[in-house]
Amino acid sequence: MKAKNPDTRALSVPQGPVPVRPLDELTIPPDLDGRNGVNRADPARLQITADTDADAIRCFLTEYDRSPGTYRIYQRECERLLLWSLIDCGKPLSSLNRQDFEGYLNFLADPQPAALWCGPKAERITERWRPFVGPLSESAVLTAMAAINSLMSYLVDAGYLLGNPLGLIRQRRRKMSAEVGGPLRAVASTEEVEKIERFLDPQMWQAVTDAIEAMPKDAERGRDEYERARFIAATLYMLAPRAGELESHRMNSFREERGLWWWHVVGKGGKKAKVPVADDMLQALIRYRKYLGLTAVPRRDDMTPLLVSVKNGSPITARRLNQILKKIFNSAADLLPDDAEHKKEKLRAASAHWGRHTGITAKLDSGIDERFVQKDARHTDARTTQRYIHEEEERWHEEAQKQRLQWTDKNKKSD
Incomplete structure (x- = not known):
């Protein structure tokens, strides 16, 4: 039997009245x-300039235009939901109900027909662009639903929608037994504190620093990459930033106030905060700036990118940062001993956001007061910070080692 031509199969999928194209x-x-839409609120309550679902989504995304990383995630998830609503449901997003969202959860785990919805990564302007590369993992479904819940809650608060149907699914899942499987498990109960596991422990972080120190430094480009990698690692470990924040901020975000240095950051949702710059972080900043030929510390008008391209000095993107760290993490995995295979796998799976988790975890492990770590991490809810505390689990696990397996091998001959 001859294999079907995948390109021909893709072209044979009917597009319908709405093509699979980006929002813009x-x-x-x-x-x-x-x-x-049947879920539209009274127009007299409307707090945004939006007559259509697409306009309402654009208003929502505008709230995050100063947080590039968050903007990209929300844009992607909003586009996916809108396209699915129009193409699969044949109804506006503002007409989706609770049952529709349950169907969408299942769709995310297996977007069908794949030829219509999935394809290799491509530029948004090309016809090859598709909303998905393939089925989403459970963690990716969780990310998607968190983004969509933010959208729906915003539209309710803005007086565009009457209610948030997704909230009904979350309440129902809270009451369901743990034996329910499938992608719907991703909408987790808020009553359960799930520990953060996507961080690098001290042995893994040591391997990362060793991998950076092993980078070639003979040529100028090699030294450029080495010094930048040192500064990236220091910033992630000491300040716990998001990747998008490193892309969007400039050197003048480091400021001295009454003899103390702070990193002023605009984070998720445009929230302004400041993070104390410890002495070791300040020395790392001075070292990187002096290597770049800059003054030891930045002035208020210093618009130099925090992380610069070794080619032209332009700011590197969050995507490029992730590529740099992926290479370092893979090299670090090779430095771990053979009996740490599980840690090798974690390092190879790690991304830039693991650096933020590692920094927050390291702060708590070093003994910094939990209240101040919450401020450093810019967590609104203290329970979010508590997800990084593993001390109780580690003690619990250590206690479990007291129990030993009693086994008598009757076939063993006595000496």
């Missing part, structure tokens, strides 16, 4: 644009 290129028929 989408043309939506009037009967699907949401003006008459």
Whole structure:
């Protein structure tokens, strides 16, 4: 039997009245644009300038235009939901109900037909662009639903929607037994504190620093990459930033106030905060700046990117930062001993955001007061910070080692 041509199969999938295109290129028929969505609130309550679902989504995304990393995630998830609503459900996003969202959860775990929804990564402007590369993992589904819940809650608060149907699913899942499987498990109960596991322990972090120190330094480009890698590692470990924050901020975000140094950061949702710069972090900043030929510390008008391209001095993107760290993490994995295979696998799976988790965990492990770690991490809820505390589990696990397996081998001959 001859294999089907995948390109021909993709072309044979009917596109319907709405093509699979990014939000900024989408043309939506009037009967699907949401003006008459069944979940629309009284227009007198409207707090945003939005007549259609697409306009409402754009208003939501504008709230995050100063947080590039968050913006990209929310844009991706909003586009996926909107396209699915229009193409699979044949209804506006503002008409989706609770049952629709349950169907969407299942769709995320297996987007079908794959030829219509999935494809290799491509530029948004090309016809090859697709919303998915393939089925989402359970953690990716969780990320997607968190983003969508933020969208729906925003539209309710803005007076655009009457209610948030996704919230009904979250309440129901809270009451369900643990034996329920599938992607719906990703909508976890808020009553359970799930510990953060995507961090590097001291042995793994030591391997990361060893991998950086092993980087070639003979040529100028090698030294550029080495010094930048040192500064990246120091910043992640000491300040616990998000990747998008390193992309968007400049050197003047480091400021001295009454003899103390702080990192002023605009984080998720445009929230402003400041993080204390410990002496070791200040020395790392001075070292990197002096290598770049800058003054030891920045002035208020210093618009130099925090992380610069070794090619042209332009700011590196969050995506490029992730690529740099992926290479370092893979090298670090090779430095771990053979009996740490599970840690090798974790390092190879690690991404830039693991650096933030590692920094927050290291702060708690070093004995910094939990209240101040919450401020450093910029967590609104103390329970979020508590997810990084593993001391009780470690003691619990240590106690378990007191129990030994009693086994008598009757076939063993006595000496």
